[in-house]
Amino acid sequence: MTAIDPTAHLTAEQIEELGRELDAIRDEVIAARGEEDAAYIRKVISAQRKLELVSRGVLLFSFFPPAWLIGTAGLSVAKIMDNMEIGHNILHGQWDWMRDPKIHSTTWEWDHVSPSDQWKHSHNELHHTYTNVIGKDNDLGYGIMRVDEDQRWHPFHLGQPLWNFINACFFEYGIAAYDLELGKNLSKRRRRDPEFRARAKAVGRKIRKQVLKDYVIHPLLSGPSFLTTLAATFTANLVRNIWTHSVIMCGHFPEGVQVFERRSIKGETRGQWYLRQMMGSANISGSRAMHFMTGNLSHQIEHHLFPDLPSNRYAEVAVKVRALFEKYELEYVTGPLPKQVFSAWSKVFRLSLPNRKPRANTPDGERELVAA
Amino acid sequence: MVTTPLLPSDYLDLVSPLRAGADLRGRIEAVHPETGDAATLVIRPGRGWRGHAAGQYVRIGVDVDGRRLWRSYSLTSPPHRRDGRITITVKAIPGGKVSNHLVRRAKPGTLVQLDQATGDFVLPQTKPAKVLYLTAGSGITPVMSMLRDIALDDVVMIHCAPQPQDVIFRKELHGLVADGRLRLTEVHTDADGRLDLARLDELVPDWAERETWACGPAGLLDAAEELWSAHGVRERLHTERFRPGTVVAGDGGDGGGGGEVTFSTTGKTVDADGATPLLDVGEEAGVLMPSGCRMGICFGCVTPLREGAVRDLRTGEITEAAPGVLIQTCVSAAAGPCDIER
Numbered sequence: 001m002t003a004i005d006p007t008a009h010l011t012a013e014q015i016e017e018l019g020r021e022l023d024a025i026r027d028e029v030i031a032a033r034g035e036e037d038a039a040y041i042r043k044v045i046s047a048q049r050k051l052e053l054v055s056r057g058v059l060l061f062s063f064f065p066p067a068w069l070i071g072t073a074g075l076s077v078a079k080i081m082d083n084m085e086i087g088h089n090i091l092h093g094q095w096d097w098m099r100d101p102k103i104h105s106t107t108w109e110w111d112h113v114s115p116s117d118q119w120k121h122s123h124n125e126l127h128h129t130y131t132n133v134i135g136k137d138n139d140l141g142y143g144i145m146r147v148d149e150d151q152r153w154h155p156f157h158l159g160q161p162l163w164n165f166i167n168a169c170f171f172e173y174g175i176a177a178y179d180l181e182l183g184k185n186l187s188k189r190r191r192r193d194p195e196f197r198a199r200a201k202a203v204g205r206k207i208r209k210q211v212l213k214d215y216v217i218h219p220l221l222s223g224p225s226f227l228t229t230l231a232a233t234f235t236a237n238l239v240r241n242i243w244t245h246s247v248i249m250c251g252h253f254p255e256g257v258q259v260f261e262r263r264s265i266k267g268e269t270r271g272q273w274y275l276r277q278m279m280g281s282a283n284i285s286g287s288r289a290m291h292f293m294t295g296n297l298s299h300q301i302e303h304h305l306f307p308d309l310p311s312n313r314y315a316e317v318a319v320k321v322r323a324l325f326e327k328y329e330l331e332y333v334t335g336p337l338p339k340q341v342f343s344a345w346s347k348v349f350r351l352s353l354p355n356r357k358p359r360a361n362t363p364d365g366e367r368e369l370v371a372a
Numbered sequence: 373m374v375t376t377p378l379l380p381s382d383y384l385d386l387v388s389p390l391r392a393g394a395d396l397r398g399r400i401e402a403v404h405p406e407t408g409d410a411a412t413l414v415i416r417p418g419r420g421w422r423g424h425a426a427g428q429y430v431r432i433g434v435d436v437d438g439r440r441l442w443r444s445y446s447l448t449s450p451p452h453r454r455d456g457r458i459t460i461t462v463k464a465i466p467g468g469k470v471s472n473h474l475v476r477r478a479k480p481g482t483l484v485q486l487d488q489a490t491g492d493f494v495l496p497q498t499k500p501a502k503v504l505y506l507t508a509g510s511g512i513t514p515v516m517s518m519l520r521d522i523a524l525d526d527v528v529m530i531h532c533a534p535q536p537q538d539v540i541f542r543k544e545l546h547g548l549v550a551d552g553r554l555r556l557t558e559v560h561t562d563a564d565g566r567l568d569l570a571r572l573d574e575l576v577p578d579w580a581e582r583e584t585w586a587c588g589p590a591g592l593l594d595a596a597e598e599l600w601s602a603h604g605v606r607e608r609l610h611t612e613r614f615r616p617g618t619v620v621a622g623d624g625g626d627g628g629g630g631g632e633v634t635f636s637t638t639g640k641t642v643d644a645d646g647a648t649p650l651l652d653v654g655e656e657a658g659v660l661m662p663s664g665c666r667m668g669i670c671f672g673c674v675t676p677l678r679e680g681a682v683r684d685l686r687t688g689e690i691t692e693a694a695p696g697v698l699i700q701t702c703v704s705a706a707a708g709p710c711d712i713e714r
Contacts, residue, residue: 038438049383096658099440102382104660106638109377209376217373308658 006258006331007275018328019271025320026306029313038098040312044085045103052078056218062228075236077293080243082111084295089311091120096308113207114176118199122179128307132252132259132280139252140259142167142178146351148259153354160352164345171241176203243293246341247284251300253344254282256333277304278325283318283334290337291315301332389483392419396486398432401457403478406540410463410510411475412448417458417486424451424489426521427514427585427612430460431664431672433485436473440485442663442672443470446514446587446612447489448541450521461540463510487664487672493585493612499524500583504576506596508532508567508588512540514612515585519545523553528576532559532567532588567592569599580605587612614667631709635659636678638714644706649685651701659714661701668703675701680710 010018055074062068087110089095095103109116122138130136134150141147145164146157167174177183180203185196214233222229258279265276284290284298291298291314299314302321309317325332335343375383381394389397398415405411424430429446445460464475493514503524505515512531519527533539539558548554557575559567572579580603586596593611600609630646633653644653651673654661664672668686677693682704684691690707691699701712 034437034439035435036438038435046386049378049386053383093658096660098435098438099655099660100435101660105658106660111377206377209373212373213376221374 007279010275010328014328015271015275016269017271018324019269019274021324022274022305022321023270025317026309029306029309029317033097033310033313037310037312038095038100041086041090041095041098041103041310044081048078048081048086051081059218059229059232060222060225062222062225062232068228068232072232072235072239075232076239076243079111079236079240080293083240083244084247084297085292085311086110086295087112087116088295088297091116092124093308094310111210112175113172113203113210114179115202115206118179118202119175122181124307128304130265131277131304132257133262133265133276134259135262136265138178138181142174143183145348147253147347149351149355150259150261151351153351157352161345161349164348168242168245169238171245172237173207176207179203246337247294247297249344250284250337250340251281251297253347254333254335254340255343255347256331257282274305277301278321278330280304281333282340283332284337284340285334286336288315298337301334390416390418394418394420396420396488398458398484398486400478400480400482400484402480403474406461407463407538409475409538410461410540411478412459412461413474413478414457414459415484415486416456421458421486422488424458424517425494426451426517427494428489428491428517429493429514429612430458430489431487432460434470434473434478436469441470442485442666444664444667446491446517448513448516448520450517461510461513461516463540491612493587493610494518495521495585496583502526502578502582503528504579504582504584505529505531506584506586506588506592508592509538510540511586511588511592511612511614514587516541516544518585519548519554527553528555528557528582530557530559530567530572530575532561532592534562535560569595572599580608583608583610585610585612587614629708630706631680633706633709634679634711635714636711646683646705646707647685648705649702650682650699650704650706650710650712653706654701654712654714661714663702666702668700671700673701674698676713678711678713681707682710683707 007015051074055071055078057071058067058074059071062071087108090103090108091105091110093105096105098104101107105120112119127137127139132140134140134148141151144167145160146153180196180199185191185193190196214237215230218233219226219230258276260276260280265272268276278301281301281304283301284294286298296311296314297303299318302309302314302317303311305321306317322332334340374380384391385394388394390399396418398417398421400413401416402414403411404414424447427446429444431442431444433440433442435441445462447458448461449457449459462471462474464472491514495518499522503526505518505527507515507529508531515529529545531539531545536542536558539545545554545556549556561567576582580600584596584600586593586609590613593613596609597606597611600606630644630648632641633644633650634641635654635657638659640654640657640659642653642657644650649666651661651663651666655663662673662675666673675698677691677697677699679693681690681692682699683689683706684700685703685705691697691704693710699712
């Protein structure tokens with residue numbers, strides 16, 4: 001992270017003006033939402049379901065290697081679509097305005113071991129409200145990693161490249177554990193808390209169903225292809241996990257992304273909240289297919305500014321948002337996927353070692369947003 | 373287990389949305405214009421459709437500009453049409469989102485959501501000897517289903533519309549008159565002014581002896597109820613109201629000023645005025661509200677009121693929260709801060 005506040009040149013009035021301009025962008029999209037957007041998400045959902053059906057069908061013959069390859073690839077893409085462009089965005093309430101009970105944040109369940117409602121709490125409420133605030137936003141390192149120089153180093157962090165890799169492979173389980181705040185809740189006293197137990201049970205149920213589906217029922221249905229289908233679903237889950245983990249890492253971990261002190265968000269205005277989202281997120285550049293496969297989280301900055309706008313609108317919003325970054329002379333952190341993934345991973349490696357000059361105790365006022 | 377977290381029906385819906393066992397839907401197969409601002413939609417209902425009685429209405433969920441909106445329309449087809457299709461006839465109301473969409477933009481092939489037919493504006497089991505239909509505007513629609521259903525011996529109809537070309541089903545009605553199955557009086561309100569029920573004695577001298585079905589604007593129905601009551605024959609009058617009376621913001625006196633509404637299940641809190649139905653307030657806030665006719669008759673929108681008080685927009689009546697108290701969100705507005713379980 002930079003020692004100098006990249007927003008220091010902005011006056012309080014400018015920040016509020018920026019907020020108003022962002023509000024205007026949002027209002028414009030909301031006023032324009034309509035039939036085409038609804039048709040878009042319906043089409044994506046229908047395509048995902050068809051792709052999954054066909055892929056699972058092909059996997060019934062997965063003892064035949066080309067069938068294994070095609071089925072596994074198809075299922076991987078279907079699972080990525082389910083989690084990213086469909087699940088993540090519906091659970092954000094991006095499509096609630098359609099008033100279709102089948103495509104609504106309160107009814108949607110995704111192909112993931114973390115139950116929707118738990119994920120909505122930890123993600124929509126905590127992460128999106130306290131984006132990149134150390135100690136408040138647990139997405140910063142998911143509680144197992146050190147991702148900023150200001151975080152205190154501990155010998156445990158030496159292994160963080162390994163933890164991060166394991167987390168990537170089993171990302172959906174990592175998320176489930178994270179949504180349960182497993183680390184914090186495993187102490188003897190907390191373990192007995194009935195509320196925690198109920199939530200843990202819900203996760204258990206979800207895991208059981210998911211595992212049964214992917215690793216028992218579908219392989220059994222494949223008969224002679226039992227083992228190959230098992231390998232295929234395992235691979236598809238692995239691909240999906242590594243892919244989503246990579247995309248998520250690109251959202252807040254690459255170099256140039258700012259983190260914030262707990263104190264800095266006290267009394268935060270709307271403009272300051274927007275500014276924090278702008279400085280705390282990073283994009284991925286690429287083709288339309290790339291944006292689609294990331295669930296449009298390649299437009300992480302726009303998503304963080306307007307988490308409830310329909311994902312298919314982020315591309316057009318990005319043009320306007322980027323113009324605001326330029327107008328206010330702010331750095332729009334973006335880059336192609338390999339570059340951003342490399343940047344995030346190198347940070348993970350670098351911070352696994354103690355930094356020479358711990359800045360934890362130095363005054364951090366200069367980095368803070370202007371607090372009213 | 374095979375499809376978790378989805379249900380097999382989620383996949384079946386892709387290929388067969390009208391199959392038995394699916395959520396009830398229908399497919400618009402044709403749209404026939406009736407007048408300048410009314411059209412009849414021919415709908416093939418899903419296999420789960422249980423049929424209707426003449427005079428009943430159906431709730432229909434239509435996606436307008438991507439947003440699902442529910443409205444109720446009278447069925448205009450006779451029960452048991454041979455091809456299994458049903459029809460509704462919609463008159464575009466100025467500013468009406470759904471009615472204008474259905475009349476002017478609905479396309480054959482579109483899926484709509486349906487509920488089972490409901491309503492007690494129907495003919496009795498035994499045929500009444502003498503019948504009067506008193507209708508105005510689109511109030512003719514439930515009556516049309518009755519006329520198409522069974523032939524009665526002695527039927528008189530008074531129908532009001534601004535001009536002759538505004539009379540929905542005019543050709544068919546005149547056909548019935550020509551066949552001697554109907555005596556019809558058309559009141560053209562642009563030329564004749566509104567129907568004054570004092571003229572009823574002159575138009576239908578034996579009206580008080582007739583079993584009467586009336587459907588039209590609130591003013592007409594109020595006047596009819598008054599007249600039938602005054603003559604002691606109120607039980608012979610059957611009315612169907614389409615819309616609750618319009619509400620003026622800020623009326624109602626006590627506690628009519630609205631307040632902060634909390635939707636406790638979803639954790640949303642918004643300010644509401646005393647005139648906006650809580651259904652609209654919730655929907656605007658992104659809460660998935662159950663809804664139905666949106667006019668207080670189907671109880672498809674009832675939701676527990678956990679705290680606070682609400683005012684019935686039709687009557688001004690105040691309902692206070694208590695365990696087990698359900699409110700109709702489509703005709704209730706906040707009367708001070710309240711908590712809705714949604």
